[in-house]
Structure formats: C-alpha cells, structure tokens
Amino acid sequence: MANRLAVVTAADDEVRWTLDRASPLPLYAQIKQRLLALIATWDAADDRFFTDEQLCQRFGVSRLTVRQAVQSLVEDGFLVRARGTGTTVRRDKIEEHFSPRMNFLDEWASRGLNMRAEMLAFDRIPAPAAIAAALKLSPGTRVRYIRRRRLAGAVPVSIDDRYLPLELAAKLTVRDVETRSLLDVLWRQIQLDHCDQQVEALLAEGELVGLLSVMPGAALLARRLVYFDRDGHPVMAGGSYHRADLVRYAVQIALQPHSDPNLDAGHELE
Numbered sequence: 526m527a528n529r530l531a532v533v534t535a536a537d538d539e540v541r542w543t544l545d546r547a548s549p550l551p552l553y554a555q556i557k558q559r560l561l562a563l564i565a566t567w568d569a570a571d572d573r574f575f576t577d578e579q580l581c582q583r584f585g586v587s588r589l590t591v592r593q594a595v596q597s598l599v600e601d602g603f604l605v606r607a608r609g610t611g612t613t614v615r616r617d618k619i620e621e622h623f624s625p626r627m628n629f630l631d632e633w634a635s636r637g638l639n640m641r642a643e644m645l646a647f648d649r650i651p652a653p654a655a656i657a658a659a660l661k662l663s664p665g666t667r668v669r670y671i672r673r674r675r676l677a678g679a680v681p682v683s684i685d686d687r688y689l690p691l692e693l694a695a696k697l698t699v700r701d702v703e704t705r706s707l708l709d710v711l712w713r714q715i716q717l718d719h720c721d722q723q724v725e726a727l728l729a730e731g732e733l734v735g736l737l738s739v740m741p742g743a744a745l746l747a748r749r750l751v752y753f754d755r756d757g758h759p760v761m762a763g764g765s766y767h768r769a770d771l772v773r774y775a776v777q778i779a780l781q782p783h784s785d786p787n788l789d790a791g792h793e794l795e
Contacts, residue, residue: 565770601678669694
C-alpha cells in the first residue's frame with residue numbers, strides 16, 4: 526500500500542492534525558473527532574484507512590492513544606479492523622427507512638449498529654406558537670415536550686424534538702421514550718392515518734453545534750413533521766436535525782393506479 530501520509534485528498538485537508546494539549550478533552554477523544562470528520566468525506570481510491578503508525582506520526586502521540594481512538598470508532602461502526610487487511614472505512618451512511626411503524630432503534634439494532642437514545646428533555650411546557658398551530662391547540666396550551674439525542678456509540682447523529690397533547694402522553698415515562706418508538710406508544714391508543722413531513726438542508730448554528738458535535742456551518746438535514754389520526758386530528762408534531770455527513774433517508778412510496786385520461790391514452794409526462 527502506498528504511504529497514505531503522502532496522499533493529499535480533499536478530506537485530508539479538512540482535518541486538523543494539531544491537538545490542543547491544554548484542553549480538558551482527552552487526546553484520544555480529540556483524535557476521534559478529527560478522524561470522524563475525515564471518515565465522513567473519505568474519497569480515497571479504496572477503503573483502507575491510516576495505519577496506527579501513520580496516525581502516531583501525524584498526531585505526535587503514543588500508539589496506545591491512537592489505538593484507543595481507533596477502537597472507539599470501530600465500536601461505533603465507522604471503522605472495521607480485520608487481520609490481514611488492517612483498518613478500513615465503513616462507507617455506508619446510517620440509513621433510516623420511513624414506514625408506518627418505523628422504530629429507528631430496532632432498525633439500527635437489526636443492522637448491527639451500536640445506537641442509543643439519550644433523553645435531553647421530558648417536560649410539560651406551553652406549546653410554542655408554531656407547535657400550537659400544528660396541533661390545533663389554543664395558544665399557551667401545555668404539551669409534553671420530549672427532546673432526544675440519538676448516538677452511534679458516543680457520536681451524536683441527530684436531535685429529535687417531539688410535542689404531544691397531554692392526554693396522549695399521560696402514561697408516557699422517561700423509560701418509554703428511551704427504549705420505545707413514540708409511534709408505538711401512539712398506535713396503542715389511537716389509529717394513525719398519515720404524517721406530513723418536510724425535509725430541508727440547514728447549516729449548523731447555535732446550540733445544535735454543541736449537541737451534534739459539529740463545526741458551525743456544518744450541513745444538517747432538518748425534518749419537520751405532523752402526525753394525524755384517522756379523523757384528521759393532529760396528534761404529534763416536532764422536528765429532527767440530522768448530521769448530513771452521517772445520515773441519509775430512504776423512502777418507499779406506494780404507487781396507486783390513477784385515471785388521468787392523458788396517461789391512459791399513452792401520453793407521457795415530461
């Protein structure tokens with residue numbers, strides 16, 4: 526294998542190799558952050574990653590410190606170590622599939638990803654104006670506010686904000702939110718019908734920078750949502766902020782026959 530220290534890539538240029546030895550953040554954790562940024566934009570011809578020796582030279586630290594950082598990335602699912610092939614990059618992003626009963630925790634586990642949800646807020650608060658409007662509540666009506674941070678190992682992947690009417694969240698516990706899908710909780714009480722969602726690209730700023738461990742201006746995917754029951758009443762609203770370097774969405778759309786006379790006559794849409 527060619528000496529990768531001599532290979533300059535766009536991703537390589539973005540990594541800061543100088544560590545802050547006065548920082549309270551351990552050196553291995555700083556190295557992990559820098560390597561994660563490199564992995565996210567890996568564009569080498571193959572998947573082979575730096576050797577431990579190369580990383581020791583680059584960061585000026587001991588092999589033990591490098592191995593601690595690399596092993597943490599292996600445990601989080603971003604790198605793979607194998608005898609004979611060394612360390613390689615796992616290129617696939619975390620792919621989340623939308624479905625009527627989607628449960629991201631179960632989905633991650635089924636693919637062997639070390640994922641967990643961390644509770645950041647579980648409060649009763651007056652609904653913000655936009656949420657009150659989305660849930661068709663009077664301004665100031667109190668709702669259950671839930672904020673979770675989803676992590677791959679120790680790496681933040683997304684922030685989820687959810688707002689539910691108090692009557693639907695009356696029996697909800699912190700443990701429920703950390704271990705179960707909120708959709709499962711709702712399905713046990715009501716019949717859901719559909720979800721309106723909007724996805725857009727945003728740049729990280731404010732508190733999201735720290736919560737997602739990204740640099741200011743990093744690309745995020747923002748998802749706004751409102752769930753409705755079969756009577757057309759909104760039952761849950763909120764949004765999610767995903768790191769665009771780590772996550773992508775997958776959606777399967779059911780196509781139904783239609784009676785457009787132009788199409789039935791063989792005309793094509795352009």
